[in-house]
Amino acid sequence: MADFDDDYEDFVDTSIPARSEYELNAGIQDRSNQVRGFVSSGRFAEAVAKALEDPPAGRDAQGAKDKNLQVVMEALAAPRGTDIPVIVKQLAPYQLDTLMKFVYRGMAYPEAFNPSVLLTWHEKVTEVTGLGSIVRVLTDRQTV
Amino acid sequence: MSFPEVHQLLHGIPITCHAFNKDRTQVAVSPNNHEVHIYRKAGTSWTLSQILEEHDKLVTSIDWAPETNKIVSCAQDRNAYVWTLDAASGQWKPQLVLLRINRAATFVRWSPREDKFAVATGSRLIAIAHFDVDNDWYITKHIRKPIRSTVLSIEWHPENILIAAGCADMKARVFSAYVKGIDAKAANPVWGEKLPFGTVCGEFGTTNGGWVHDVAFSPSGNVLAWVGHDGNVSFSYGPQGPVFTALSTGLPLVSLSFVAEDAVVAAGHDCIPFLFKMTGQQWEIVDRIDKGNAKSASTENSAMDMFKKMASRAQTTADVELNSRHQNTITSVRPYLTQGDRVTMFSTSGVDGKLIIWRL
Incomplete structure (x- = not known):
């Protein structure tokens, strides 16, 4: 009888290559500049959509994930509360799932990111996706 | 009788699984313990007629072969029994099936021709059993590779050769369960040309991670559907x-069943069966089959009701009822009435001890 290994690594999708911080930095920097550009010209929906593009996830370097989190949080903190539902309506389902992952990641650091803003995002996203997006955040191993 | 038909078989005890006989006059359920209870239809209600006791741990799955009228049950005691009705005494006689596993058996299904059955197990394998006439016992063969965790569900392809398995290693797979001497040489245009025993004909992951709760084949066998703990239902049209x-x-x-080539019923922790359909280019949720109770029905508060609530919850008015027929997780969805290629009625059982028969 085969051994029973409960290794986490067993169930990580190794078909997705792990990217290093070095590989990812340029992309994040580029994205950060574009997001800032959108934010300063008041195009918040585009800023959020841009920030959610190609996030470092899963086995990607933790340093890159941390930097990327800053970019997303900048985009999420920019619009006024009343704009949030409008932006959420413009996002595709897969973008909402990614957004939800960042909302949870951001709420892990209440001293760094304003939790009340994140709670508003959480509320508005759940209104569109139902509990489904929360369930998917809980199960997904491609953590951001 | 109006639909859905709600039968509260058990009070305060979950129904782990259920299986009807061919003419739907009897149903075998596992009341979340080591017994198999057989209920017989009496008018519009069900009465307990027999208790099958042979397992010594929780019975995890039951299947009732419609034509041969045999029941197969499997349990956490690592055993499976095939039960045959003794016509003279009217008693069910068990026959032990040697599964050769060292973990629980989790799921069992007869093949469409009822000459084989498949048992999913926690030993990271699937046991395929068939009856050996010479020795008068069931012989099992194991499908091991590339299973990396407990297998949670099984579904047979309608052609009797292939099986689909949902596994806790986050994969749904299609295997060949071809047994020499029982099956004629077979090839399937969708799933593969050469199908020796154990061939992996397809392997599919869940979109957002999450182990696979249940798998289902469409009536033609060309489409595989699976549900994962990420809540998504995925559909594959063959390995490529x-x-x-x-x-x-x-x-x-947690459970799903095709009701037509382009429609699936799935249910789980929301306590409501949902209808998924292929609409144009995409599969999507089109309906919740349980529209909820009209609240007025539950507002007739009898004095008896009030005292019951006081006794169980120390409250008289709290509204803790869910607005659905099932009041807890649905554990199993199975076809009840099939007309041609369409399932027109299906049954669900749940942790609330209810068995419900729905019309589509």
Whole structure:
């Protein structure tokens, strides 16, 4: 009888290559500049959509994930509360799932990111996706 | 009788699984313990007629072969029994099946021709059993590779050769369960030309991770559907075919069944069966089959009701009822009435001890 290994690594999708911080930095920097550009010209929906593009996830370097989190949080903190539902309506389902992952990641650091803003995002996203997006955040191993 | 038919078989005890006989006059359920209870239809209600006791741990799955009228049950005691009705005494006689496993058996299904059955197990394998006439016992063969965790569900392809398995290693797979001497040489245009025993004909992951709760084949056997704990229902049109994913809007679904080539019923922790359909180019949720109770029905508060509530919850008015027929997780969805290629009625059982028969 085969051994029973409960290794986490067993169930990580190794078909997705792990990217290093070095590989990812340029992309994040580029994205950060574009997001800032959108934010300063008041195009918040585009800023959020841009920030959610190609996030470092899963086995990607933790340093890159941390930097990327800053970019997303900048985009999420920019619009006024009343704009949030409008932006959420413009996002595709897969973008909402990614957004939800960042909302949870951001709420892990209440001293760094304003939790009340994140709670508003959480509320508005759940209104569109139902509990489904929360369930998917809980199960997904491609953590951001 | 109006639909859905709600039968509260057990009070305060979950129904782990259920299986009807061919003419739907009897149903075998596992009341979340080591017994198999057989209920017989009496008018519009069900009465307990027999208790099958042979397992010594929780019975995890039951299947009732319609034509041969045999029941197979499997349990956490690592055994499976095939029960045959003794016509003279009217008693069910068990026959032990040697599964040769060292973990629980989790799921069992007869093949469509009822000459084999498949048992999913926690030993990271699937046991395929068939009857050996010479020795008068069941022989099992194991499918091991590439299973990396407990197998949670099984579904047979209608042609009797292939099986689909949902596994806790986050994969749904299609295997060949071809047994020499029982099956004629077979090839399937969708799943493969050469199908020796154990061939992996397809392997599919869940979109957002999450182990696979249940798998199902469409009536033609050309489409495989599976539900994962990420709440998504995915559909594959063969090993090279396109894969579709329908995002769920609620809690994870744990059981599903095709009701037509382009429609699936799935249910789970939301306590409501949902209808998924292929609409144009995409699979999506089109309906919740349980529209909820009209609240007026539950507002007739009898004095008896009030005291019951006081006794159980120390409250008289609290509204803790869910607005659905099932009051807890649905554990199993199975076809009840099939007309041609369409399932027109299906049954669900749940943790609330209810068995419900729905009309589509």
